[in-house]
Amino acid sequence: MRNARFRVAHLCGATLLGLSLLSPACGDKDGDGSTTGDGGAGDGGTGGDCFELADGSCVEETFHNPPELDADDEGVFRLTLAPTEVEIDGQRHCVRAYNGLFPGPTLVTPAREGSAVRQVRVDLKNDLLGHDLRSLSGGACTCTDAHGMACTPSGHDACDEGHDGHDDCTCVDEDGETCEHMFDFNVTNLHAHGSHVRPDYARGGGCVAEDGLSCRECGEDACDGDTTDDTCFLGDDVLTQVQPGAGARYRWDLDEDGTHHDGLNWYHPHIHGTTAIQTASGAAGAWIIRGPLDEVEGVAQARERVIVFHTPSVAENGFEPLADGEECTEDTLTFNDFDVLASTISPQLNMINGLRRPRMVTPPGQVERWRILNAGYLDEVWMGLFRGTDADCSGWSVTPGDVMPLTQIARDGLTLPRSYTDDYWFMSSGYRVEGLFGGEGVLQHGDTWCLVAARFLQSEGESSPTGEPISPGEAPTVEEIQEMLELGDLVAVLNVTEDAGVATETSLPTDEALAAAAPSTVVEGISAEDRCAAAAAVEDPADIDQVAVLQVGFFTADEPDPCDCANYNVNCKNFEETDRSVYPYDRDLPLDEVEHWRVAASVDGHPFHIHINPYLVCPQDNVFDPIPFPHWRDTYLVNLDRKVDLVTQNKSYTGSYVFHCHKLTHEDHGMMQVVRTCDPAVDPTCGDYGWRQCAAEDLDCAQALAATDCAIGGDTTEELLTCLAAIGGPLGVCGANSCGSDEDCGPGTSCRDWVCQPG
Numbered sequence: 098m099r100n101a102r103f104r105v106a107h108l109c110g111a112t113l114l115g116l117s118l119l120s121p122a123c124g125d126k127d128g129d130g131s132t133t134g135d136g137g138a139g140d141g142g143t144g145g146d147c148f149e150l151a152d153g154s155c156v157e158e159t160f161h162n163p164p165e166l167d168a169d170d171e172g173v174f175r176l177t178l179a180p181t182e183v184e185i186d187g188q189r190h191c192v193r194a195y196n197g198l199f200p201g202p203t204l205v206t207p208a209r210e211g212s213a214v215r216q217v218r219v220d221l222k223n224d225l226l227g228h229d230l231r232s233l234s235g236g237a238c239t240c241t242d243a244h245g246m247a248c249t250p251s252g253h254d255a256c257d258e259g260h261d262g263h264d265d266c267t268c269v270d271e272d273g274e275t276c277e278h279m280f281d282f283n284v285t286n287l288h289a290h291g292s293h294v295r296p297d298y299a300r301g302g303g304c305v306a307e308d309g310l311s312c313r314e315c316g317e318d319a320c321d322g323d324t325t326d327d328t329c330f331l332g333d334d335v336l337t338q339v340q341p342g343a344g345a346r347y348r349w350d351l352d353e354d355g356t357h358h359d360g361l362n363w364y365h366p367h368i369h370g371t372t373a374i375q376t377a378s379g380a381a382g383a384w385i386i387r388g389p390l391d392e393v394e395g396v397a398q399a400r401e402r403v404i405v406f407h408t409p410s411v412a413e414n415g416f417e418p419l420a421d422g423e424e425c426t427e428d429t430l431t432f433n434d435f436d437v438l439a440s441t442i443s444p445q446l447n448m449i450n451g452l453r454r455p456r457m458v459t460p461p462g463q464v465e466r467w468r469i470l471n472a473g474y475l476d477e478v479w480m481g482l483f484r485g486t487d488a489d490c491s492g493w494s495v496t497p498g499d500v501m502p503l504t505q506i507a508r509d510g511l512t513l514p515r516s517y518t519d520d521y522w523f524m525s526s527g528y529r530v531e532g533l534f535g536g537e538g539v540l541q542h543g544d545t546w547c548l549v550a551a552r553f554l555q556s557e558g559e560s561s562p563t564g565e566p567i568s569p570g571e572a573p574t575v576e577e578i579q580e581m582l583e584l585g586d587l588v589a590v591l592n593v594t595e596d597a598g599v600a601t602e603t604s605l606p607t608d609e610a611l612a613a614a615a616p617s618t619v620v621e622g623i624s625a626e627d628r629c630a631a632a633a634a635v636e637d638p639a640d641i642d643q644v645a646v647l648q649v650g651f652f653t654a655d656e657p658d659p660c661d662c663a664n665y666n667v668n669c670k671n672f673e674e675t676d677r678s679v680y681p682y683d684r685d686l687p688l689d690e691v692e693h694w695r696v697a698a699s700v701d702g703h704p705f706h707i708h709i710n711p712y713l714v715c716p717q718d719n720v721f722d723p724i725p726f727p728h729w730r731d732t733y734l735v736n737l738d739r740k741v742d743l744v745t746q747n748k749s750y751t752g753s754y755v756f757h758c759h760k761l762t763h764e765d766h767g768m769m770q771v772v773r774t775c776d777p778a779v780d781p782t783c784g785d786y787g788w789r790q791c792a793a794e795d796l797d798c799a800q801a802l803a804a805t806d807c808a809i810g811g812d813t814t815e816e817l818l819t820c821l822a823a824i825g826g827p828l829g830v831c832g833a834n835s836c837g838s839d840e841d842c843g844p845g846t847s848c849r850d851w852v853c854q855p856g
């Protein structure tokens with residue numbers, strides 16, 4: 098099954114007959130040249146313009162950018178999250194989505210003009226009206242208090258006390274078992290992914306609560322119960338909940354410190370425990386910030402396509418569609434089971450802009466500008482553009498000459514300091530890849546190019562060379578990636594035809610022009626290259642400003658984790674299980690400080706995403722992110738045997754926010770930390786929390802730190818395990834003789850360095 102033609106022809110047999118024999122005559126505006134179902138370019142409507150291809154057939158362009166959302170008369174974007182019926186690959190589903198769209202509409206913020214200050218206003222309405230309590234390990238939960246009355250338990254967020262929940266509420270699932278890891282799937286909020294704005298409240302007040310839309314306190318702590326000062330818009334505040342039936346007013350002040358970047362950002366809900374289920378429902382949309390890159394010659398007149406890639410789990414083992422005649426209401430949501438999302442045996446469907454295999458049409462010589470967002474909730478993907486064997490991409494060739502390289506010009510909403518061209522590209526959840534291809538002589542009349550995706554979870558045995566439907570423990574080789582793409586899944590078709598008119602742009606931009614539009618990689622006078630060299634030279638973990646190790650547990654009952662790390666953790670600690678009365682923040686980040694982060698993972702891959710401030714990635718020689726020069730990012734995959742040095746600056750804005758794994762099911766399980774940017778000059782508590790700091794006698798914290806030092810110190814799995822075994826020995830911090838205080842030790846021994854020692 099190595100032959101792509103054969104494999105795809107087998108999948109798409111009906112389609113092969115489709116276009117070549119049954120296409121309507123050109124000019125038949127009512128004809129439907131596209132096919133439906135699971136093969137070839139499809140999902141077309143009828144009645145659109147018909148384009149004649151070189152083979153004489155006629156096709157319709159079914160690809161469209163997601164609709165742009167118009168602001169209202171006051172310049173406010175209105176987003177409403179509500180049960181929404183959508184058609185996914187021919188099936189009716191009922192999902193939580195914005196404004197009836199799947200995915201959500203695109204927000205566009207114009208370029209800054211002079212010294213004008215752009216304040217992006219969004220009113221979020223939650224039209225899910227009832228609570229929907231579900232556990233991450235099972236289904237719906239029913240909750241009653243001591244009197245047998247229905248109740249709502251306290252949540253898990255920073256504002257537990259501020260809500261109407263109570264603690265004597267007991268919840269059981271459909272089997273009568275106590276609900277663990279329970280969340281309200283109808284609670285929401287809004288995250289401006291990629292924004293550099295205040296993380297809590299927009300400065301200056303001016304927010305008036307009305308129409309069920311709330312404001313928040315003009316201060317960093319929205320949870321103190323004082324509602325007299327609730328006159329500020331929410332910033333990029335992901336710690337405030339929007340309850341069922343409620344709403345909130347956001348304002349993202351892009352120009353407060355004058356350093357915001359332009360590019361492709363996005364928005365999605367961000368409540369711990371419900372982020373994955375809501376985002377996977379399609380509650381996500383692109384947010385384009387215009388700026389200097391849009392003016393660069395070679396970019397400005399290129400054909401701009403906004404491509405929101407998402408992966409609903411509706412295939413075998415995935416979510417069941419609505420029954421015939423069943424209406425979509427919040428009681429019939431079809432995406433409502435965390436287990437289905439998190440399961441690695443649930444294949445997911447590759448879709449862009451809500452469509453399966455749409456068709457694009459472009460004129461010869463055109464420069465195409467593709468702005469791709471991976472809005473998927475879990476899986477990684479490789480993508481590439483390959484020459485089709487026919488106008489429907491019934492098959493494609495991956496041999497050199499049949500591969501269309503993509504010239505990347507921006508990543509994660511930040512223009513690259515120079516372009517980077519490669520035959521295929523990798524995206525984790527949350528990534529944005531912006532690239533160009535085409536031009537005079539490159540796209541020719543009669544060409545067909547196939548956008549192909551290869552995912553590990555796509556379909557067992559098809560895209561995974563090992564047949565394993567899980568993320569690999571080792572990075573694949575280049576040959577394995579090519580094989581995956583050869584056997585990959587068709588995502589979209591691009592036909593080149595003279596009938597599409599005249600190219601609007603025929604030349605790619607120069608690197609000089611791109612560099613002039615890019616944010617500087619010189620931070621506080623020191624080049625990124627010099628900062629990365631300095632970071633790489635640091636060996637002792639204690640000398641690293643910030644260490645973050647993202648992990649899922651990988652020990653078994655027979656071989657338990659000697660340090661007792663939580664499953665789904667950062668530095669061995671779980672977001673929910675951390676005692677917030679002792680550690681309100683996992684770490685303090687001093688205001689405006691330039692910091693060196695070293696981020697790593699144990700088994701599995703984890704895309705590291707931090708809010709508010711992007712980071713410079715020091716280049717790595719690997720198949721995932723091979724860009725060979727430092728560049729700005731906000732989401733970056735780390736996995737086994739792969740540590741990355743990052744340089745960031747805690748710029749301009751104080752307040753608390755989070756970093757986490759952008760595999761959203763991992764985040765919901767607690768692979769997340771809350772950080773605080775604070776100013777030591779005015780806040781004497783700033784610096785009380787840090788990745789090496791443990792409260793007195795907190796043995797769990799000491800063990801977590803010991804495990805983290807092992808994880809970040811070694812270069813291989815073997816070194817990690819050897820190190821853990823040593824500290825798990827009888828006299829190690831994590832061993833049988835470990836202690837937090839003298840009381841933990843037997844007679845004649847006392848607790849020193851977390852170990853019971855004689856004397």
Ligand SMILES: [Cu+2]
Pocket residue numbers: 647702703704758759760763764768
């Ligand atoms: Cu993860």
